[in-house]
Every structure is written in structure tokens, then in C-alpha cells.
Amino acid sequence: MKRFRPRLGGLRARLVIAFVLVALISTVTATALAYRESRTAVLARTQDAFQTDVRDRVDSVAPDFDMPPDVRTLTAMADSVSSGLSGAPLVVTRYHDLTASSDGLADRTRITPELRSSVRSSGRTRFQRVEYRGRPYLVVGTPVTYEGGRVSGLEVFAVTSLLAEQEHTDALLDSVRGGLPPVLGLAAVLALLAAGTVLRPVRELGRATRRLADGDLDSRAEVKGRDELARLAADFNTTADALRASVTGLRDQEARARRFVADVSHELRTPLTAMTMVATVLDEDAAQLPSDAARAARTVSDETARLARLVEDLMEMSRFDSGAARLDAAETDLARTLRGTLELRGWTGQVAARLPEGIRAVVDRRRVDVAVANLVGNALRHGEPPVTVTLSATADGVTVEVTDRGPGLPPDALDQVFDRFYKADSARTRSEGSGLGTAIALENARLHGGTIEAANRPAEKGGGAVFTLRLPRHPRQPGGQDGAGRETAAGGGVR
């Protein structure tokens, strides 16, 4: 099982936090309500009982109380009422300006002026909870009337402590505090279990998706149960099935298209060879032909040669596309190879070559020749002289830079210059090249594990296009160095 990593943003952490919060809120809310109800009940019971006791006690004492009273009888009454109540609470009796107390030393400020005035003005029993020196007290005040309800002016106040009730409710809070951690712990454990059941299929689905993204079209998710996650896994499998069907169809189509191109190219070679021979004869005899016929003969010869090159290029691309192209790499003196490339095509006079001696690399000489010839041919055809070929080397690779002083490539052409049949000047659709030269050059570079980059030189440095071929000193192409599957196509030649 994967180790738990406490990432706050993770689904597991969020589930645990949500569970714990829900448990916390539920517990606190339930406890708060229960606490409030319990406290209200406890206080109401105590308050009611104390009021009843005070009133009953005063009722029983009052008939023997002499009116109008003096301080002595007021004190006697306070003592009598106090002694008859459980806990002997403080009792204060008042009659107009006279006041007496069951405890002469007790502080009477617990009987608030509001309570006194309310008892006097209402003529009914009143009570109030007060806090005195941090402790809660209940104060009950009642006027004492004559039998028949006539007002006497006598008032009795009784003060009792509510400390026991406070401790009772505090104990409830303590028990809640003690019970909260286990509840939250249980919620966390349940959340982890729930997260496990949810996350396992999600992880499985994620793995299947990654395998699919890596190209494993047979990657499928396991469908367990009938819940939403199971339905998601089933949908994923359906999508993967559809994707595999589409990809298989596309691959079949592509393979057929490539095979068609290869077959067409191959089938064209034989008639083209015959045509080339005939065209060569016609071309050689053109001098003896009338001028119209001579022009026609030369045109046929040129176009036949062009067609032959196009077919060769198409066959070369087919080999790249089908994966049949292989490197025939060997230790090569690059300066000599590039000089050969220029000399073979008669470009020595048109191209300034900067080819330091002694730069060697393991490359397929024919493919380097084809790539560089394509780049130089393009520069001569589309750029402006002088065209320069510069060879340089680093510890890891070699670089061949082909530059010209022409207008450079349009900005939007930089990304497309290596596309097949791309022509920067759409008006020149009948140009000499097939439009496959740069694409073939790039494929050859890639076959070595290298690249070709196209760029424009800044105008202040003379302008012009710069094509840079970069090749590693030792290509890492499977089967490239052992020469397996080598093919013997003719050189691409100048386009």
C-alpha cells in the first residue's frame, strides 16, 4: 500500500479534514444544545424550588410576625426564615427603612436595587441571578401580604449560592472535552477508510490513463462494483477501445498510402529509365535537329531528369516513413566529404568553403552528402551569393552552417521550411526543386540523431538565411553502426 503523504491539497487529506470538521461541528453543536438545555433545566429546577421554599417558609412564619415590626422582630423573622431553609441561606427582611439580616456580616449588595424596586413596585415574587466575586448567586425577593392580599410593606429577600449548579454544568463540559478527541479520532479513521475505498479506483484509473498516454493502447481500468467510479472506469475502457480502433484504422490508412507512394515510385522507375535514355539520345542529337524540335528535345530531357529526381526523392521519403532507412555510418573526414560534395556538383566556384582539416565523426557519408547538397542547392537557388559552407566542431558534435546573402526566409516560413513540398514562393510552383529537399535533409540529420535549424541572419550582419546542420560525433541510432538493413539508394543530388 502506498504510504500516506499528508498533502493538504490531496483528495485524501481533504476527505479527512472534511470528515473531522463535520464531526467537530456536529459534536460541538449537539453538545452546545444539550449543554444549554441541561443548564436551563438544572437552573430552572433550582430556582423554582428555592422560590417555593422561601415563599412557603415565609408563609409559615408570617402569621406569628407582629406588625408593624422593629429591628429585633425583623431579625428574628430573618433568622426564622433562614433556619427553615436548607443550607441556611442569607435572608434579609425589610420594612420601609428598617432592614435586618440573618447574617449581620454578610454583604447585601447581591440584592440589586433593580430587584428591590421591582419587588416593591410589582407586589409579586421576583428573582434574579447575579455574580458576586466570580460566583453565581440566586436572589429571591417577595413582599409579604396580609391574609386577604393587603400590602404590608414587609419584604423578604433570600440569597443562595448556585455554585453547585455551575459545577454540575461544568462537569458536563468536562465530559464533552474528554469525549471529543476519541470522536475526532474515530472520524479521522473512518475518513481514511473512506478515502481508501474512493482513492484506490481513482489511482488505478490514473495508472491506466498514464499507460494509455504512453502509447499502450491495450491499457484498461478494472471495473469493480456498480458505483460512479465503476461507471467512470467502464467509460474509460470504452474510450480506450474507440481510440485503439481509430488509431489502428489510421495506421492502416497511412501504411496503405505509403505503400501506394512507394509502389508508384517503384513502378515509375522502369519507364523513367527508358525515357531518360531516350531523352539523353534526343538531347545529344538536338544540335542536328531543327530549332523547334531541338527545344522540344531539350525540354523533354530536362523534364524527364526532373521527374526521375522527384521519383527518387519520393522513394527516399518512403524509406524514411516506413522505417526502412538505415545508417551506414563510418569514421569520416568531414572536410573531405564536403569538398567532394561541392566538387561533384560543380559548385566549387560558386561556394566559399571554410572546411578546417581534421574534423572527423562517425557518420553515413552518403547521407551527409545528400543533406549538405540539399542545403547548398537551396541557398544557390533561392538565396543570393556569396553562399558559404562552414564546418566546425565541438567535443560532442559537428556543425555545418550554410549561409547566403539573400533576402532570407519570410518569418512564417521558418517553421514550415522543412515541410514536404513546401515552397516559400508559391508563385514558383514550377521551380527546379521538388519541395522534398529540406525534408529529406532533415530526415537524414535525424537518422544520425542530429538536427537542422533554419534562421535569418540580422540585416546589420549582412542578412540572408542560415541553415545549421548539427550532428553528434557518434550517432546513437539502433542498427545504424552495424550497417544492418542498409539500403543502396542513389544520392539525392542537387535540387
Add this chain to the structure above:
Amino acid sequence: MSRLRTVAGALVLALVTAGCGVRPTGVVDGGEPAHGLTKDLRIYYVRGSALQGVTRPDISLQGLDGVLKLLSDMPAWGEERGLVNLVQLGSYRISGTGHRITLHSPGASFDSPRDRLPNGQLVCTLARAQSFLHRDEAIRPDDVRVSLDDGERTYGPYQCSQFLT
């Protein structure tokens, strides 16, 4: 952050709703007032181990002798309320005026501990009756001192409050 604030707010709200401890209140109504003050005649009997006064508002009293007759003549509802009369006097005579009166009852027993409750009945009933008879002079029952004379010795003077606690 906002989620945390919401949770904290909910908790605070819950705590505020509940409140902690026993909170002070304003003045709250507690019902009917106490009552029972009376200026009427009261006759004292015994209930359990204490004196219990019974108000007799409809009685017209001429003298202190009459109140002892009323004492020995407890109404029927007295027994229903659990009242008992422990006073047993033969012949008797009451002397004295104002705040001091004496009950003469030759042969009566006023001395033993068992006599405390009947003595209290006599003292309180006579004191209350004296106050009732002289209510124009504002004689308070507790100011009346009652002596008990059994023919050989005089006990007291007593105050009613001595027997009420």
C-alpha cells in the same frame, strides 16, 4: 482560508448560542407573593414537635379566660390538619394587665421537659390574645410576658418567640 473562517464562525456561533457557565440575569417574575401576616386572634396548637398557630378571625373575645376556653375547644378541622392540644388545666385564673400577665392554675405541671409544648401553647395563645384585646394600645404579642403559676411556684415570665423556634 475562507472555509476555515466559516468553520470557526460556526463554532463560535454554537458556543455563543449555548453560553458557558451560569450567567447573570435581569429581574424575573416568580409568581405570587408570600402572605399570612395577620392581626387576628391566633390560637396555638401542636403539630409534630412544633407550635402551630391557627387564626380565628370570626371570634369575638371578651377576656383572656375566653381564649383558654377556645383553646380547649379545638374545631374539628384542627385534627384533620394534624393539630393536637396538649394543654390540660384544672381550675385557672388569669391576672395582670398590659405587658405582663400571669396564669394561675394550682396543681398544673409547668416544669418537666414534656411541658414545653403545652407551656408554649399557653404563652403564645395568651400573649396573642392580650395583644388582640388591647390592639388599640398597640401591645405587640412578643412584648407580652406570660408567667405560669402552679400554686407552688411561678415559671417565667416567657415570651412567645421562645417557643416558636
